[in-house]
Amino acid sequence: xxxxxxxxxxxxxxxxxxxxxxxxxxxxxxxxxxxxxxxxxxxxxxxxxxxxxxxxxxxxxxxxxxxxxxxxxxxxxxxxxxxxxxxxxxxxxxxxxxxxxxxxxxxxxxxxxxxxxxxxxxxxxxxxxxxxxxxxxxxxxxxxxxxxxxxxxxxxxxxxxxxxxxxxxxxxxxxxxxxxxxxxxxxxxxxxxxxxxxxxxxxxxxxxxxxxxxxxxxxxxxxxxxxxxxxxx
Amino acid sequence: xxxxxxxxxxxxxxxxxxxxxxxxxxxxxxxxxxxxxxxxxxxxxxxxxxxxxxxxxxxxxxxxxxxxxxxxxxxxxxxxxxxxxxxxxxxxxxxxxxxxxxxxxxxxxxxxxxxxxxxxxxxxxxxxxxxxxxxxxxxxxxxxxxxxxxxxxxxxxxxxxxxxxxxxxxxxxxxxxxxxxxxxxxxxxxxxxxxxxxxxxxxxxxxxxxxxxxxxxxxxxxxxxxxxxxxxxxxxxxxxxxxxxxxxxxxxxxxxxxxxxxxxxxxxxxxxxxxxxxxxxxxxxxxxxxxxxxxxxxxxxxxxxxxxxxxxxxxxxxxxxxxxxxxxxxxxxxxxxxxxxxxxxxxxxxxxxxxxxxxxxxxxxxxxxxxxxxxxxxxxxxxxxxxxxxxxxxxxxxxxxxxxxxxxxxxxxxxxxxxxxxxxxxxxxxxxxxxxxxxxxxxxxxxxxxxxxxxxxxxxxxxxxxxxxxxxxxxxxxxxxxxxxxxxxxxxxxxxxxxxxxxxxxxxxxxxxxxxxxxxxxxxxxxxxxxxxxxxxxxxxxxxxxxxxxxxxxxxxxxxxxxxxxxxxxxxxxxxxxxxxxxxxxxxxxxxxxxxxxxxxxxxxxxxxxxxxxxxxx
Numbered sequence: 001x002x003x004x005x006x007x008x009x010x011x012x013x014x015x016x017x018x019x020x021x022x023x024x025x026x027x028x029x030x031x032x033x034x035x036x037x038x039x040x041x042x043x044x045x046x047x048x049x050x051x052x053x054x055x056x057x058x059x060x061x062x063x064x065x066x067x068x069x070x071x072x073x074x075x076x077x078x079x080x081x082x083x084x085x086x087x088x089x090x091x092x093x094x095x096x097x098x099x100x101x102x103x104x105x106x107x108x109x110x111x112x113x114x115x116x117x118x119x120x121x122x123x124x125x126x127x128x129x130x131x132x133x134x135x136x137x138x139x140x141x142x143x144x145x146x147x148x149x150x151x152x153x154x155x156x157x158x159x160x161x162x163x164x165x166x167x168x169x170x171x172x173x174x175x176x177x178x179x180x181x182x183x184x185x186x187x188x189x190x191x192x193x194x195x196x197x198x199x200x201x202x203x204x205x206x207x208x209x210x211x212x213x214x215x216x217x218x219x220x221x222x223x224x225x226x227x228x229x230x231x232x233x
Numbered sequence: 234x235x236x237x238x239x240x241x242x243x244x245x246x247x248x249x250x251x252x253x254x255x256x257x258x259x260x261x262x263x264x265x266x267x268x269x270x271x272x273x274x275x276x277x278x279x280x281x282x283x284x285x286x287x288x289x290x291x292x293x294x295x296x297x298x299x300x301x302x303x304x305x306x307x308x309x310x311x312x313x314x315x316x317x318x319x320x321x322x323x324x325x326x327x328x329x330x331x332x333x334x335x336x337x338x339x340x341x342x343x344x345x346x347x348x349x350x351x352x353x354x355x356x357x358x359x360x361x362x363x364x365x366x367x368x369x370x371x372x373x374x375x376x377x378x379x380x381x382x383x384x385x386x387x388x389x390x391x392x393x394x395x396x397x398x399x400x401x402x403x404x405x406x407x408x409x410x411x412x413x414x415x416x417x418x419x420x421x422x423x424x425x426x427x428x429x430x431x432x433x434x435x436x437x438x439x440x441x442x443x444x445x446x447x448x449x450x451x452x453x454x455x456x457x458x459x460x461x462x463x464x465x466x467x468x469x470x471x472x473x474x475x476x477x478x479x480x481x482x483x484x485x486x487x488x489x490x491x492x493x494x495x496x497x498x499x500x501x502x503x504x505x506x507x508x509x510x511x512x513x514x515x516x517x518x519x520x521x522x523x524x525x526x527x528x529x530x531x532x533x534x535x536x537x538x539x540x541x542x543x544x545x546x547x548x549x550x551x552x553x554x555x556x557x558x559x560x561x562x563x564x565x566x567x568x569x570x571x572x573x574x575x576x577x578x579x580x581x582x583x584x585x586x587x588x589x590x591x592x593x594x595x596x597x598x599x600x601x602x603x604x605x606x607x608x609x610x611x612x613x614x615x616x617x618x619x620x621x622x623x624x625x626x627x628x629x630x631x632x633x634x635x636x637x638x639x640x641x642x643x644x645x646x647x648x649x650x651x652x653x654x655x656x657x658x659x660x661x662x663x664x665x666x667x668x669x670x671x672x673x674x675x676x677x678x679x680x681x682x683x684x685x686x687x688x689x690x691x692x693x694x695x696x697x698x699x700x701x702x703x704x705x706x707x708x709x710x711x712x713x714x715x716x717x718x719x720x721x722x723x724x725x726x727x728x729x730x731x732x733x734x735x736x737x738x739x740x741x742x743x744x745x746x747x748x749x750x751x752x753x754x755x756x757x758x759x760x761x762x763x764x765x766x767x768x769x770x771x772x773x774x775x776x777x778x779x780x781x782x783x784x785x786x787x788x789x790x791x792x793x794x795x796x797x798x799x800x801x802x803x804x805x806x807x808x809x810x811x812x813x814x815x816x817x818x819x820x821x822x823x824x825x826x827x828x829x830x831x832x833x834x835x836x837x838x839x840x841x842x843x844x845x846x847x848x849x850x851x
Contacts, residue, residue, distance in 0.1 A: 026641040
């Protein structure tokens with residue numbers, strides 16, 4: 001059991017973490033290149049870039065626009081993301097693992113705060129799944145991965161929470177092994193599933209912001225690209 | 234999928250694995266990544282990357298000589314690929330050498346610090362110069378590209394074309410020197426290299442074999458690129474190369490066996506040892522079989538035979554370099570060398586990178602002059618029809634995005650996989666073994682040999698006392714060196730605290746202090762109440778042991794860790810010797826040999842230091 005835990009924390013984690021980091025970087029490069037190609041092919045040099053960047057950044061703040069239409073979704077999703085980002089990075093136990101392996105460390109949050117955030121993530125996640133199931137519109141557009149990923153995240157948080165308790169009913173190493181293995185799985189999946197929105201979200205927003213701003217003549221160039229000469233498509 | 238994309242993906246996989254290995258090698262060192270040792274300081278990176286790479290690049294000068302010097306214009310179509318292969322081969326050699334050098338940032342030293350007696354000096358200069366020559370020979374091809382049509386570049390282009398013949402001659406000269414000087418490196422080890430491989434004419438053997446290998450490498454590369462870029466190999470031309478190679482390979486075999494006969498070492502062939510079998514195998518594959526096959530006109534006109542001969546010679550001659558560099562070198566008892574997978578992976582990734590560079594040049598430059606070459610203008614690229622993914626109707630992007638999306642996913646997965654399977658020793662720095670110091674022996678003259686290798690330093694203790702007391706006074710003279718002393722003891726011996734030869738050691742015995750200060754109640758005597766108990770917050774030694782640190786200049790030991798013995802001794806002796814050598818104007822006083830004499834003699838003896846008696850002495 002100990003060896004398996006060491007394997008999941010060592011080689012397997014290195015694999016999963018690098019796949020996540022480099023895979024996401026790859027997606028960012030592809031998205032940026034796509035935006036560049038779009039601007040180049042549209043031959044448009046008068047884009048209101050400052051406005052585009054401003055709108056893109058405003059969209060990053062989650063509870064500005066959506067909360068009027070769907071407040072429950074908006075707030076639970078915001079809290080879910082907050083906990084999801086802060087807890088794994090600033091948990092002292094995780095920082096200690098980083099320091100022990102490659103010698104870098106950063107300030108962490110107190111254990112009670114981490115526990116509170118974990119419970120918050122669990123509550124918000126259950127709420128999100130509930131909204132997804134009980135709202136007929138979202139239910140229709142949801143696939144397997146949409147449920148699986150949220151459930152996987154909830155699973156990771158709950159196993160981590162249980163493993164760090166003194167009154168842990170299962171043996172420590174077993175619960176930790178499950179926690180680490182499922183965390184490795186989600187890191188591995190990150191660049192290939194919708195988790196990639198963690199880096200692609202602003203870029204996708206920027207693409208559509210840009211596309212809305214193209215001049216009316218841009219269609220002509222598109223026609224040339226498809227047909228080779230100017231004629232109605 | 235397009236075969237070129239598959240091949241390029243595989244090559245990118247090797248290159249990205251190599252990137253991880255490069256990080257491990259350059260940040261964590263040779264000890265973490267290689268199986269090299271003091272007994273086998275030259276391993277795969279020298280034998281394969283450098284010696285094999287240089288030999289494989291021989292096609293460049295051979296074909297250049299054929300076309301420009303012997304005016305066999307028929308061979309002009311394979312000139313550009315041959316020069317490119319040679320250039321990339323030499324770049325690969327230089328990159329591979331960077332991995333192998335202990336201090337790679339000092340590679341330029343050979344340019345400034347000349348050591349005319351060293352073969353490596355010749356090798357270094359040949360590599361630098363021939364790499365430059367090859368770059369200049371290939372530059373005109375690159376400068377034909379439509380993106381590089383600036384006036385200044387075109388002027389350079391014209392100049393280079395004008396200089397072609399001198400460059401080719403320089404290339405032939407440098408290659409001749411360099412191919413053979415790699416063999417000369419092994420002239421200094423007649424007792425380490427097995428007698429079947431060691432010969433005084435090994436430089437000549439290297440040169441002759443390189444010509445045969447160069448011809449066959451060009452053939453192999455012509456077959457591969459014709460398969461990769463869908464054009465027909467010119468069999469008539471390649472069989473001409475085969476004919477020349479046959480002659481050269483026969484000559485090589487003849488010289489090799491004549492040499493064995495003349496030196497009287499033929500007996501080793503009948504020995505039946507693995508070396509003799511390896512020798513037979515190597516010569517059969519690298520020279521004898523291909524030479525026979527290629528000598529027949531009918532056989533060498535068949536593409537399959539030509540290709541298999543090329544593969545045999547390339548494999549066999551690289552095997553020859555591996556034999557000379559690794560296999561035939563006799564190891565000391567108890568030592569063995571087999572490259573780690575990281576060394577093998579690095580070598581493969583360098584080859585893969587060179588192959589990728591070759592494909593890039595073939596796709597972007599006019600490498601095959603009689604093949605049609607389509608140039609796409611930037612304007613045409615803009616109106617290239619977009620490609621769509623059939624199921625999702627998503628735009629696949631332009632050529633760059635399409636290629637990048639394939640190759641980058643390969644790279645991400647290989648990088649992650651390679652980083653995951655790195656052994657634990659490659660993730661942490663190489664650690665020196667414990668080598669406990671043994672106390673110096675003697676009284677007036679001390680024999681200092683902490684690690685017991687027999688290479689001791691004779692330290693004239695009495696003489697040093699005399700000199701130091703003149704300069705610094707009766708007491709100060711002693712504590713110049715004996716800076717700390719143990720309780721109830723006189724000046725302590727160095728090895729008591731500096732107890733390991735190479736590693737810093739803790740010299741604080743916590744359990745002992747705890748016991749003599751009467752157990753757990755005594756914590757507060759060193760660790761102040763109210764703050765966490767650690768090394769950092771505890772009292773420093775000198776607060777209690779007032780007499781222990783004689784010299785106020787000596788800094789408090791960092792958390793009670795004493796430096797390794799070698800470092801401590803060097804730190805003590807060298808600054809003082811350097812200072813004195815400047816004051817007295819005697820350079821030799823500060824040189825290594827002042828103490829590390831061979832054979833060992835008393836330091837300061839007239840053997841090493843001129844006019845030693847002029848130094849201050851009581």
